[in-house]
Amino acid sequence: MADSHGVVAEHAEHSPYLRHHFDSMEQQFDSATLGMWVFLLTEIMFFGGMFGAYTVYRSMYPGAFASTSMHMNPAFGAANTAVLIVSSLTMALAVRSARLGSQKALQLFLVLTMIFGIAFLVIKGFEYHEHWVDDKVPLFAGHWDYSNTKEFPHQAQYAKQAQILFCFYFFMTGFHAVHMLVGVGIMITILTMARRGIFSHKYFTPVEISGLYWHFVDIVWIFLFPLLYLIGNARKLI
């Protein structure tokens, strides 16, 4: 994570970005990063509540769980994982560029990160569409059907619990997708600021804390992917 960059801006010329209630850029930077870490802690508790409830139901209904896991498409999940990991790399490179004061590189990496973020959402969209067509969306009447099919001849017995598990799947990935969307919005904001030449090696706090947020959203996915798509998946990977 960030160590403080050695510049001290306490004397006569102070950065126009130093907010009046702070004594130094260093204090401002440290406060912003601590603030973002605390915020991410609250996000862990938020997702944690959902993960916890999901785990409880999964352990209560192992049969239903095995059945629902057959409907998850690990190909989509894997693609999304790859996209996010690469986007975290480009985000880290963006932060590094900001630190070095390389404006062009910063903008390039921000754009790439954003593209990967949007790619994630598009892939997710395809995945949700597949579930919609397959009638695996319990939230909407008419798009939930868990009766026996040729491909899955024994699943009707699990319909009721599968509904709960699928709800959790949509909530967990849905809340995650919302966070990704917010992340893309943040990228646009930071990019706009970068294009106005605001960042330099003396001041790049918003890039730093956006990076933290982005990495966090990535990490949540890193937990979601194996939990929802890999563990106990009774279906062979393509």
Next chain:
Amino acid sequence: MSTALQTPEVAESPNYLNSEYGWRSWLFTKDHKRIAVLYIISITVMFFIGGIFASLIRVELLTPQGDLVNSDTYNKFFTMHGIVMVFFFLIPSIPATLGNFFLPIQIGAKDLAFPRINLLSWYIYIAGAIFALAAIVLGGVDTGWTFYTPFSSTYSNTFVITAAVGVFIAGFSSILTGLNFIVTVHKMRAPGMTWGRLPLFVWANYATSLIQVLGTPVVAITLALVGLERAFHIGIFDPAIGGDPILFQHMFWFYSHPAVYIMILPGMGVISEIVPCFSRKSIFGYPFIAGSSLGIAIIGFLVWGHHMFVTGMSMYASLYFSLLTMLVAVPSAVKVFNWTATMFRGSISYDTPMLYAFGFIGLFTIGGLTGLFLATLGVDVHVTDTYFVVAHFHYVMVGGMVLAYLGGMHFWWPKITGKLYPEGWARFAALLVFAGFNLTFFPQFITGYLGQPRRYHAYAPEFQVLNVMSTAGASVLGLGYVIPLIYMLWSLKYGKPAGNNPWKAKGLEWETSSPPPTFNFDTPPVVTEDAYAYASESSHEESHHG
């Protein structure tokens, strides 16, 4: 008694109140002090709304029959009373008002770490309050503030989602306040203000902030799931399709138990400021009071199951929760003993803040001890879900928290407004609050043990006499609340000027003007002494009892 320093009335020094005028300068302010004032106004309004519901409840309960309003309406009264009081008064109260105002000043900072997030926090509070008020105006909610499923998720025909959204939104306000406080205390202390010199009010708010940040997201997701269940008619907590209503309770209480510590810890912080000041003596056991705040915050996360002893939870889980609940009582007891010991060989004055502190110490002791009845498994089986519980939590929340809030408001009113409130009326109101409160809630311990269940619109006739006493007490208590509202507003225009330090108190806030300047200090402070250093500088005798 307090003496007001002579300050020239004519030329008012520039301060945060007169630095800018106009509604825009208030609604778009970044000054933590102005934001605190905005919160004071908002939560006072919500308090009186919650109070109106309380009055309606007490009037209905004068008679055993449900004859004032019908059952559905009564059920909405107690639900709205709970939701408004818990989420829109008690949780924000001291942190968002006195904490916002004084935490930066007490540590020698110019503002909180994130002033715009502070303002956002207030906006979010207002948005949440609007949803809650909408739920009331549209027709109300009748699930109880605890939203137990499957009643709330499937059976209730009221505006559950609207209310849940209001609470969800208000939760973010709480999270952001906590986040702001944590970063501020870590990063913005003035030179010389070490952790060991922090005023205990700061320690209390810091511990509270930890709970706010860790606990609130869990209730957010819990209520979100209930809302989604209702909206989409899917079953997460619905047993008919294999959902578990007890899972809801675990998730709900995982936050809502620590939430009660969010409510009480700041109040304890206020008492820790008032008692040394009006004993004119350093607090006894500083490290233990600071440590106990953290201890309560941490252990408070481990005891939620004590709300669920009769749900059929496993025996071993019940044993564990009972034991841990006994443990969490210890740090609270330690605080009470330390405050009392502070008074020993002190120089006690009876100003209104101190009267509220006396009340707090006594009533919180009763409230806390009756909590032990509830923590004790065999007894809890009998008294849970009765008026005993209602009495217990009102003793700690009103007898404790509200008294601390009133005490803190009186203590710091001169600093916030630059004016003194009228001491005579203030003492009278404090006595009314104390007497009215006890008359309202003590009888409820008795009716609870005798078997009167809570949330009952009509009750068995043998409980009537005690209920009438309770309602009588409530009217006295209500009067005790209204009187300060009146004289404090009056004092804004007609109160005597307060001067920098009417109480001769220690603390950085008393070294700046009343009201303080916008950036809190004319020159940034450097701290050289411990908190509560009331002994005069010339005599450095410090006796340590070992």
Next chain:
Amino acid sequence: MARQVDYLYAYLGVVTIVMTALIFAAVFFFAVKYRRKHDDEIPKPIHGSLILEITWSIIPFIVMLSFFWWGAQIFFANASPPANAMDIYVVGKQWMWKIQYPEGQREINELHVPVNHPVKITLASEDVIHSFFIPAFRIKHDVVPGRYDTMWFTATKPGRYHIFCAEYCGTEHSGMVGWVTVMTESDYENWLAGGGTEGTMADQGGRLFEQLGCSTCHELDRQGRCPNLRGVYGSRIQFTDGSTRVADDAYIRESILNPNARVVQGYKADVMPTYQGQLSEEQLLQLVVYIKSLAITGAPGAPTAAAPAASTGTRQ
């Protein structure tokens, strides 16, 4: 047990009163004795005392442990009904208590029990969470939908005592009240002899067993598709995933509503249909009592005709 609760309550009360009095007295006494005499006085600071802090942490904690211990004992006793307890079945629904006796009587909001005989109540909910509370006996237990809960007591004094619902359950929560009548042994015999007009719960359960087609597989099947239920109740069952469980009321209920949750070793999944949504909680209890009756050798296989005697209990 109720008396134990009262004694413990009294002990808690005494400690509370003593502690409260001590604190009030200390605060009052210090406030008076150390009242400020002149405005400039500054008392000597006393910063703390480690010994005092340790003492006043440990001693209260030890006292609290005594509360915990005694409370836990009562709680454990509450959870262990004696083997000779008589069963009564209570179904809570918005906003009434429906009580069924194995002998067949049914009542609404009224419970009749003999004095000095342990009674075990099995609780079920048809809708939301309720709570069955008898203040005079110092007991209550939540009634949670989707499962069975039990509580037990032994009434020691004849009389009529309140029953209250103690978990908010909607509009008429405060109307969901009733009475438990404790009768002497002989009075209770007389009352019981009134009987229900539909036969015992086991009889009613047996009729359901036949009507719903259960007997087709569980009694008459010769192909080994499903386990015969004679002697099942109370035995330890092994399941296909290797786990085992003693067949109790909750297991029977689960098997009827969610048959594939646990499949008995040697049998296939997905054979028994689910009866979720087709049976009320009361009917489920009748089936449970019927299957329980099959555990006794020589128990009736076919339902008997309903006893045509006058009924004293309220019919649903």
